[in-house]
Every structure is written in structure tokens, then in C-alpha cells.
Amino acid sequence: MIIDDFNQAMGDIAKETLGYRKTKKIEWITPGTWRAIEDRKPIKKKILDTKSTRLKERFCAQYKEKDIEIKRSARKDQRNYIEILAQEAQNAAELGDMKSVYAITKKLRGDRGINQEIPVQAEDGTNITDEKRKLERWKEHFEKILNRFEPTTFADIPEAEEGLEIYMGNIQ
Known part of the structure; x- marks a missing residue:
């Protein structure tokens, strides 16, 4: 019985000091849309509680209309x-x-x-998730990319025949 009293006391103290966790409402949804969402909840409950297929179809139609209305309102x-x-x-x-x-x-x-936590692909196409192996793979990748051989042929880019008049402003 002592443990139950302790748990009760801890629960009461937590309620007083911490309170209940408050869910953060989405700030862009207007009160009218929230009311429509609250109106839709009992219809969903009726759908789940009803055994009759005819009533269930009727409630489903109501729910669908309300759902479309809510989605339009939320988009707006x-x-x-x-x-x-x-x-x-x-x-x-x-x-x-x-x-x-x-x-x-x-x-x-x-x-x-x-x-x-995004996996890195190895050269054979498998995913690497281990941090140490990821770093090794990145090192391999950049060594391959940055340590290329000198090109055998160079690009032949002719010099401009006349200079461009570009105003650079006062450079200090």
C-alpha cells in the first residue's frame, strides 16, 4: 500500500508543478476551422459505433462533406x-x-x-550507415574527385578583341 501512496503523491506533485502537456496548435488555422474539426469528430465516432451498413453509409457521406469543407477552409x-x-x-x-x-x-x-542519419552509398551501391565508414567513403570520394590527372589537351580560348566597359563603382 505504501507504493500506491507514493505513486499518488508523485502524480499530484507532478500535476501541480508541471501540469499537463499542452499540444501546440497550428497557428494558421482559424477558430472557424477548429470548430468544423470539432463538429466532424462526433460524426467519425458515429461511423465507428454504428453496426448498420445503411446508417454507416449515411454517416460516411456526412463525414466526407465535412472533411471536404475542412480541407477547403484549411487551405484558405x-x-x-x-x-x-x-x-x-x-x-x-x-x-x-x-x-x-x-x-x-x-x-x-x-x-x-x-x-x-542519411546513409551514404558505397561504390558498389550498398548503403553505409556506420559513421566511421561514412567518413572513409567521403574521403575516398573527394580524393577521387579532387586528385585527377592533368588534362592532355588544353582548351583554346581566344582573348577578347575589345574590352567591356563595366562600371565597377568607387573601389576603395
């Missing part, structure tokens, strides 16, 4: 959100606020971190 919301961000980026660029421009660009690009 996303377009509006991107337009607003683009306008903000343009205004920031006009003001010379590059920090905001880069932040907005990063937000538009999405949070796609660099994946270091």
Missing part, C-alpha cells in the same frame, strides 16, 4: 497566413530589418532540421 487559412507573413517580410525588408526577414523566412520554410 494557410494561404491567408502565408500572405500575411509575406507582407510582414516585405515590410521588414523595406525597413532594413533583416532579423525579422530571416525569422519569417525560417517560419515559412518550416522546422526541417538537417538529418545527419
Whole structure:
């Protein structure tokens, strides 16, 4: 019984101090679209709970209509959100606020971190996943690419007959 009391106490303390984990809502979806999503959930529950095929077909038709409506609304919301961000980026660029421009660009690009776990192909076509072997393969690759033989024939490029008038500005 002591372990149950301990678990209960730890659970209560965790709820007080940490609270529940809050899911981050997608910021570009409007409240109207969220309401439509909430309206769709009971229809899905009815589909799953119903045994009758006729009722199931009717609920599936309702669900399909609601789903199409939600997808249209979400696409419209996303377009509006991107337009607003683009306008903000343009205004920031006009003001010379590059920090905001880069932040907005990063937000538009999405949070796609660099994946270091991408396998490297060996010369025979197999994938290499071991880090040490990957580095060895990269070394082989660049040695092959960068250490080429001198070409036997050189390109014959004639000199320009007249110079180009290019204004370079004041070079200091």
C-alpha cells in the first residue's frame, strides 16, 4: 500500500508543478476551422459505433462533406497566413530589418532540421550507415574527385578583341 501512496503523491506533485502537456496548435488555422474539426469528430465516432451498413453509409457521406469543407477552409487559412507573413517580410525588408526577414523566412520554410542519419552509398551501391565508414567513403570520394590527372589537351580560348566597359563603382 505504501507504493500506491507514493505513486499518488508523485502524480499530484507532478500535476501541480508541471501540469499537463499542452499540444501546440497550428497557428494558421482559424477558430472557424477548429470548430468544423470539432463538429466532424462526433460524426467519425458515429461511423465507428454504428453496426448498420445503411446508417454507416449515411454517416460516411456526412463525414466526407465535412472533411471536404475542412480541407477547403484549411487551405484558405494557410494561404491567408502565408500572405500575411509575406507582407510582414516585405515590410521588414523595406525597413532594413533583416532579423525579422530571416525569422519569417525560417517560419515559412518550416522546422526541417538537417538529418545527419542519411546513409551514404558505397561504390558498389550498398548503403553505409556506420559513421566511421561514412567518413572513409567521403574521403575516398573527394580524393577521387579532387586528385585527377592533368588534362592532355588544353582548351583554346581566344582573348577578347575589345574590352567591356563595366562600371565597377568607387573601389576603395
